[in-house]
Amino acid sequence: MYPNSLTQLTRANPFSAPLFTLQKVEEPSQSLAAEHGLSKRTLAAAAVADSDISYEFGSMKYYALCGFGGILSCGITHTAVVPLDLVKCRLQVDPDKYKSIFKGFSITIKEDGMRGLAKGWAPTFIGYSMQGLCKFGFYEVFKTLSERHLGENENTYLWRTSLYLAASASAEFFADIALAPMEACKVRIQTCPGYASNLRQCAPKMFAEEGIWAFYKGVVPLWMRQIPYTMMKFACFERTVELLYKHVVPKPRAECSKSEQLVVTFVAGYIAGVFCAIVSHPADSVVSVLNKESGSSAIGVLKKLGPKGVWKGLVARIIMIGTLTALQWFIYDSVKVYFRLPRPPPPEMPESLKKKLGLTE
DSSP states (O other): OOSSHHHHHHHTOTTSOTTOOOOOOOOOOHHHHHHTTOOOOOOOSSSOOOSOOSSOTTSHHHHHHHHHHHHHHHHHHHHHTHHHHHHHHHHHHOTTTOOSHHHHHHHHHHHHOGGGGGTTHHHHHHHHHHHHHHHHHHHHHHHHHHHHHHOSHHHHHHTHHHHHHHHHHHHHHHHHHHHHHHHHHHHHHHHSTTTOSSHHHHHHHHHHHHTTHHHHTTHHHHHHHHHHHHHHHHHHHHHHHHHIIIIISSSOGGGSOHHHHHHHHHHHHHHHHHHHHHHHHHHHHHHHHHHHSTTOOHHHHHHHHHHHHTTTTHHHHHHHHHHHHHHHHHHHHHHHHHTTOOOOOOOOOOHHHHHHTTSOO
16 A cells, blocks of 8 residues: 555646556565665765765754755855846846846946945845755755655655655745845845945844834745745756756766766756746746835735736846756755765666566566
8 A cells, every 4th residue: 555645645746757657555564675675765866876975864964964055055156146136136126227138237337336236245145045054954854754754665766756846845935934034135235226235234224114024025925936946946957867867978877977977967957947947937026026115015016017027037037047056056966075975876766666567577
């Protein structure tokens, strides 16, 4: 029998593999599985499975270092693209003035100088470092917990996309709560000329004018933007890594060096980033306008922007998010390499499932 109701829930996922159907069978007991040398497979994103590892998979130190990798990957990358993010936000909130990416850069430099392109770097670094800590750290936690609930080796493989989607959505829910205050400050600094020039001025002023709600009024549209983004970011990345090793890389993954595997990580991250930008852009436009205008609501902003307005700045966002996502996965995987964390290879179909599907004798 299937181990629990979570398995039944994941079967309904529209991204699951519809051609695979399993008959109900009695599960072997844990002692019997151990007797025959069966072990549960651990799903993991990146590249190498090393025998020489420093920390046990699933330990608190393992999760803590994953969170540290998330801090570096998100904090550094988002801060690095602040100029592009600033222009993107201004395209969204004032399309009449900033008509294109190049026009946006030109006007910003003319009005504020080169230093103006760095506006909002401090809340960006702090906010996205906290988000990265929760996003990557909790993703590893929730993925492991979900895998344990699924239990059966075959189910873990068949419904792995559902597992990626559920774990990433859960992680991002908490990550956005950590991000929301700094995101609100960042947008206010970047899109409201004369309001505040830095975080030290902006945060107290927002609190004095609107109270604590000023920092969290954008959390719901932030969930609307970031949860689909993160679900695509992790699920698309994990499956793209599988496909690249299976169809593109000219030699088996086990024969690739760590540098070559990090290149695969970067390429898979960029592909995932393009899709992330598209699915999350309408909500991103709402967040930008919402945090600029005090007293506004998400529904009111959505009506104001209209069907075309929510797609303003998409090209800039695709460039930014594609590069961001690729670099984030590259940095995150590099941290795992540096600290010699467990990095199991992409999942393969269990032999028992191959036999059931008639792929082997």
